[in-house]
Amino acid sequence: MKKLINDPNQVVNDMLEGMVAAYQNRLRRLPGTKVIVRNDAPVKGKVGIVSGGGSGHEPAHAGYVGKGMLDAAVCGEVFTSPTPDQVLEAIKAVDSGKGVLLIIKNYTGDVMNFEMAAELAEAEGINVAKVIVNDDVAVEGSTFTTGRRGIAGTVFVHKIAGALSERGASLEEVEAVAKKAVQNVRSMGMALTPCTVPAAGKPGFELGENEIEVGIGIHGEPGIEKTTIKTADEIAETLLDKIFDDMKLEKGDRVAVMINGLGATPLMELYIVNKKVSEILKEKQIHVHETFIGEYMTSLEMAGCSISLFKLDDFLIELFDAPADTIALKK
Amino acid sequence: MAFGVKQAKRWMSIANDHIQQQKQYLTELDQAIGDGDHGLNMARGFQEVAGKIASTNYEDLGSLFKDVSMTLIAKVGGASGPLYGTAFLKMSLALAGKKEADDKELVAALEAALGGIKARGKANAGEKTMVDVWEPVMEFLREKGSVHAKEVELLAKEKMEHTKELEAKKGRAAYLGKRSVGHIDPGSASSYLLFAALAKALEE
Numbered sequence: 001m002k003k004l005i006n007d008p009n010q011v012v013n014d015m016l017e018g019m020v021a022a023y024q025n026r027l028r029r030l031p032g033t034k035v036i037v038r039n040d041a042p043v044k045g046k047v048g049i050v051s052g053g054g055s056g057h058e059p060a061h062a063g064y065v066g067k068g069m070l071d072a073a074v075c076g077e078v079f080t081s082p083t084p085d086q087v088l089e090a091i092k093a094v095d096s097g098k099g100v101l102l103i104i105k106n107y108t109g110d111v112m113n114f115e116m117a118a119e120l121a122e123a124e125g126i127n128v129a130k131v132i133v134n135d136d137v138a139v140e141g142s143t144f145t146t147g148r149r150g151i152a153g154t155v156f157v158h159k160i161a162g163a164l165s166e167r168g169a170s171l172e173e174v175e176a177v178a179k180k181a182v183q184n185v186r187s188m189g190m191a192l193t194p195c196t197v198p199a200a201g202k203p204g205f206e207l208g209e210n211e212i213e214v215g216i217g218i219h220g221e222p223g224i225e226k227t228t229i230k231t232a233d234e235i236a237e238t239l240l241d242k243i244f245d246d247m248k249l250e251k252g253d254r255v256a257v258m259i260n261g262l263g264a265t266p267l268m269e270l271y272i273v274n275k276k277v278s279e280i281l282k283e284k285q286i287h288v289h290e291t292f293i294g295e296y297m298t299s300l301e302m303a304g305c306s307i308s309l310f311k312l313d314d315f316l317i318e319l320f321d322a323p324a325d326t327i328a329l330k331k
Numbered sequence: 332m333a334f335g336v337k338q339a340k341r342w343m344s345i346a347n348d349h350i351q352q353q354k355q356y357l358t359e360l361d362q363a364i365g366d367g368d369h370g371l372n373m374a375r376g377f378q379e380v381a382g383k384i385a386s387t388n389y390e391d392l393g394s395l396f397k398d399v400s401m402t403l404i405a406k407v408g409g410a411s412g413p414l415y416g417t418a419f420l421k422m423s424l425a426l427a428g429k430k431e432a433d434d435k436e437l438v439a440a441l442e443a444a445l446g447g448i449k450a451r452g453k454a455n456a457g458e459k460t461m462v463d464v465w466e467p468v469m470e471f472l473r474e475k476g477s478v479h480a481k482e483v484e485l486l487a488k489e490k491m492e493h494t495k496e497l498e499a500k501k502g503r504a505a506y507l508g509k510r511s512v513g514h515i516d517p518g519s520a521s522s523y524l525l526f527a528a529l530a531k532a533l534e535e
Contacts, residue, residue: 076408080368083412085405108502112413112451116404139506149506200367219366221506 001201008198012055012075019062023327026066034082035090036062037072047165047174048072048094051103051158052087053110054079056197057218060297063328064155069162070103070326078197078300079219081109087117091126099127099171101178103157105150106134129175133157135187135308137246138215138223149217152260152297153185153308156320159329163322181316186247188239189306191216192229193264195299214238218262218299232269236276239307247309251285256320258308259291263298265305270294273305289317296328334478335431336389338532343399346528347381350374353524360517364504368409369517376407376415392440393427396420410502411518414448414461421447434477438469445469458500459511461518464490468526480530487526494519 005011012034019036020029027036035052042048051061052074061073071094076082091100100121104114111132118128135153161178169177191213194203204220207213212230215223230238249255259274261267270293281288289312297306312320324331350357350373358370380402389395396419404416425440426432432440445465449455456466467490468483492515499511502518 077368079366080372080408081410083405083408084416108452109408109410109413112410113408116413116416116451197367199371204367217506219503221366221503223506 001196001198003196003198005198008201011198012077015055015058016062016075019327026325027062027327030089030093033086033089034075035072035086035093036065036075037090037093038065038067038070041071041094042096043071043094044096045098045168046071046096047098047169047171048091048096048100049103049158049162049165049174050074050087050090050094050100051154052076052082052090053105053107054081054219056195056300057297059295059328060155061158064158064162064326066324066326068166068322068324068326068331069158069329078199081107081113084113084116084120087114088120091117091121091128092124095121095126099129101161101165101171101174102128102130103154103161103178104130104132105154106132106147107149110150127171129171131157131161131175131178131182133182133185135182135185136217137186137188137242138217149221151187151189151218151308152258152306153187153310155258155292155296155329156185156256156308156310157181159324160316160319162324163319166322177315177319181310184311184316185308186243187258187306187308188242189216189218189223189260189262189304190214190235190239191220191262191299191302191304193301193303194220195263195302197300212304215242216302216304218297220299220302232272233276236273236307237280240277240280243307243309247311249284249286249309249311252287254287254289254312254317255281256289256310256312257281257291258296258306258310259293260297260306260308261295262302262304262306263295264301264303267294270305273307277307289320333431333433334392334437334533336392336395339392339395340384340389341535342529342532343377343384344381345531346525347377349524349528350377350521353520357517357520360515360520363514364499364507364511365517366409366503369411369521372407372409372411373521376403376412379406390430391427392429392432393423396423396426399423410452411521414452414518417447417451418444437478438472438476441472442469452501454501457497459494459497459504459516459519460499460501461516461522463494463497463516464519464522464526478529478533480533484527484530487523491515491519491523
């Protein structure tokens with residue numbers, strides 16, 4: 001394992017120190033926690049928006065803290081959900097009296113820790129609502145499993161909920177629009193190489209020289225199948241097909257597209273993937289409102305990408321286009 | 332048999348010893364079907380628990396288990412932090428204000444803990460989770476009405492080993508589907524260690 005770190009047990013702390021040092025005009029860290037909040041939190045008259053999860057997915061989630069998106073991000077250990085006491089501190093720090101919305105990715109640990117935090121906050125008299133993002137179409141949701149995972153499409157949910165809360169909407173309204181966003185976003189990913197968690201010191205899974213894993217989650221969890229390497233066009237087609245199977249899109253529909261790199265994929269390759277994605281959408285006469293290309297939710301140094309489609313209506317477009325000023329996303 | 336603050340402290344201290352000794356084993360079980368941090372997380376959490384309760388004087392069982400719960404919630408993380416944290420929180424509520432619990436009260440408190448685990452994790456027996464140890468152990472205790480130390484330990488062990496044959500339906504292992512068969516569930520293994528520690532604490 002070769003990594004630019006000091007101590008495997010200090011990576012999250014060291015990362016947060018470096019982040020806050022760079023952006024101290026807009027972010028601060030709650031003392032004694034791994035919580036990053038916007039400098040002006042709690043913002044008067046605004047519903048607080050809190051998200052987070054394990055670290056190692058940078059710029060998610062702290063990169064989306066700022067005007068128009070999140071009020072706080074809670075950073076767990078690498079690939080490990082943050083604990084309820086940390087989430088509770090975030091909730092308390094961003095509540096202006098209008099309540100707080102938690103945006104949670106659908107992983108067992110994340111859901112349980114955030115739910116406990118919500119219960120603790122409610123016991124302290126804070127109104128808390130929750131939305132669970134489950135955009136990954138690779139794993140089927142049924143009553144027998146945890147359901148679909150939350151991956152890169154979560155960033156779209158942050159954007160929409162953040163935009164509406166910035167306008168002074170109520171907790172109920174912000175929760176409703178976040179749920180609507182969740183219903184309209186679908187993603188699917190694939191990996192070319194695994195990644196190495198610093199404290200583990202060895203790759204989380206193995207892939208042969210000519211193998212790829214289709215349908216991985218953002219921790220490299222296995223997805224649909226291990227297959228031999230294909231062209232970018234074929235991969236784009238495979239991922240989109242699976243998304244189309246799950247999402248009803250018709251001629252004339254409008255979407256936002258995200259081609260998300262998982263940490264070790266050059267932009268060149270992401271553009272190549274998007275060439276095919278845009279061709280397929282054009283063929284289907286689906287209008288692309290905007291395309292995000294780059295690293296939005298990574299998986300350490302894993303190579304590969306995910307594709308997300310976000311179906312928009314007039315109201316969602318208005319919120320999508322609203323201003324945002326965060327480290328990783330500006331509008 | 333009487334279960335007071337002394338026995339409860341002994342339970343947590345033995346549990347910590349077991350978990351420290353089995354840290355690597357728990358992590359290996361988790362690497363096979365999960366994300367490979369169960370041993371590390373549990374060892375960190377129970378080390379803190381052992382330190383905290385050894386250095387504190389408790390008037391009653393409720394306040395002792397509340398400290399256990401809060402420490403696990405804050406220090407373990409992942410899914411097992413909230414699950415074990417909730418279990419001990421429910422125990423602390425069931426034993427609030429009690430200096431000592433008789434057999435019936437201890438069984439009722441463990442029953443409350445299982446209720447908490449199931450409500451938090453939304454898991455039922457047969458889904459390859461810690462419930463596959465807790466539920467049969469509680470069935471046995473309900474039937475007996477008291478805690479038979481040695482039998483509890485053997486039953487918990489047998490049920491932990493039985494999770495090998497199950498297909499995971501909950502947690503990260505569920506994404507592996509059939510590929511999860513053949514591996515012991517890490518949460519059922521740490522639950523076995525807890526029951527084995529309880530048995531030992533009651534025997535002494």
